[in-house]
Amino acid sequence: MSIMTKILAAKPVTAALVTEMQTQAASLTNQLGRKPKLVVVAAGDDPASAIYIRNKQRRANTVGIDAVTEHLPVTARTADVLAVVRRLNADPTVDGMIVQLPLPSGVDTEAIRNAVDPEKDVDGFTDVNLGRLWSTPKDRPITTLRPCTPRGIMKLLAFYNVSVAGKRAVILGRSNIVGKPMAALLLHANATVTIAHSRTTNVQAILGDADIIVAATGSAGLVTDADVKPGAVIIDVGMNRVATSDGQTKLVGDVDFDSVQHLASAITPVPGGVGPMTVNMLIYQTLEAAQRRADRQ
Numbered sequence: 001m002s003i004m005t006k007i008l009a010a011k012p013v014t015a016a017l018v019t020e021m022q023t024q025a026a027s028l029t030n031q032l033g034r035k036p037k038l039v040v041v042a043a044g045d046d047p048a049s050a051i052y053i054r055n056k057q058r059r060a061n062t063v064g065i066d067a068v069t070e071h072l073p074v075t076a077r078t079a080d081v082l083a084v085v086r087r088l089n090a091d092p093t094v095d096g097m098i099v100q101l102p103l104p105s106g107v108d109t110e111a112i113r114n115a116v117d118p119e120k121d122v123d124g125f126t127d128v129n130l131g132r133l134w135s136t137p138k139d140r141p142i143t144t145l146r147p148c149t150p151r152g153i154m155k156l157l158a159f160y161n162v163s164v165a166g167k168r169a170v171i172l173g174r175s176n177i178v179g180k181p182m183a184a185l186l187l188h189a190n191a192t193v194t195i196a197h198s199r200t201t202n203v204q205a206i207l208g209d210a211d212i213i214v215a216a217t218g219s220a221g222l223v224t225d226a227d228v229k230p231g232a233v234i235i236d237v238g239m240n241r242v243a244t245s246d247g248q249t250k251l252v253g254d255v256d257f258d259s260v261q262h263l264a265s266a267i268t269p270v271p272g273g274v275g276p277m278t279v280n281m282l283i284y285q286t287l288e289a290a291q292r293r294a295d296r297q
């Protein structure tokens, strides 16, 4: 049996979204008397964070919003990051902010996460927004700011007409920024959801039963053809830099794309899949936050 595998590339979705966002950015610039503004707070030198910063700066320029990065040194302490977050909370020209994770060791991520004003929380990772997300009733649309990667994945699935209702979805990873909110969104879309993590036993049996797999572990090549049911939909969130035989490095996901693509009915590439959708949703939610601000004025 041969399966026609759909490659779930971000490119056509980005093209459509950019057009929509450019129009909205122009209208908001008019209403606010300034461009919508996003501030990224980054401390240390996580490689996946560096890629993210570069790409969102580029997309913000294309769409027509301001994006500023506030870099703190790897030696930054909790109080240093908190001071920046509080200044941005108080600044009426800042519509959205995101604090990049992971923060340097010793910094209290939980304290920082919840210091962000929920109205500016375009990463959707405060307790307030995660709580709103989980408590949205099944028959109401989700309206809260939510983590960009899961939201981007849902947009990607919708664009390619991949149905979710009634499907068994298995998520590898339980972070507040990817795994848990992914579960909330898939559940709201009527999937039956399982979350697996590093303490899960017999992951292979769980994966073998999955119609949809979302891999978000940070472990390169973790998911192979031995794990996947024929016809499954594979979403690869991982952003791992690995060495190649010629001494260079390359970006790979958590999925062994070459072995899995023949089995999957649909699969996201790395690069060019989930990553650009995360960037798109960050700008999209900054526009939503700015629109709400403009409406309050």
Ligand SMILES: NC(=O)C1=CN([C@@H]2O[C@H](COP(=O)(O)OP(=O)(O)OC[C@H]3O[C@@H](n4cnc5c(N)ncnc54)[C@H](OP(=O)(O)O)[C@@H]3O)[C@@H](O)[C@H]2O)C=CC1
Pocket: 048, 101, 149, 172, 173, 174, 175, 177, 178, 179, 196, 197, 198, 199, 200, 203, 216, 217, 218, 219, 222, 236, 237, 238, 239, 240, 274, 275, 276, 278, 279
């Ligand atoms: N494409 C994109 O837009 C984005 C990509 N990323 C990338 O996605 C990956 C995950 O990010 P994030 O959620 O922040 O990472 P975290 O490190 O916070 O979480 C990783 C999760 O994976 C679980 N895990 C680790 N190994 C295994 C395993 N062998 N089997 C099952 N579960 C496992 C961990 O379990 P436990 O909880 O038990 O430790 C943990 O829950 C990273 O590579 C990151 O760079 C992140 C955000 C956006």
Ligand SMILES: Nc1nc(=O)c2c([nH]1)NC[C@@H]1CN(c3ccc(C(=O)N[C@@H](CCC(=O)O)C(=O)O)cc3)C=[N+]21
Pocket: 048, 049, 051, 052, 055, 098, 099, 100, 101, 102, 123, 148, 149, 177, 239, 251, 270, 271, 272, 273, 274, 275, 276, 278, 279
């Ligand atoms: N609070 C927080 N929220 C995050 O969402 C968050 C974070 N911290 N810390 C770091 C990770 C990583 N991450 C990426 C997003 C997009 C690309 C991306 O654009 N990827 C391109 C890379 C292409 C290229 O090589 O330039 C692609 O996959 O095609 C990468 C990585 C978001 N993260």
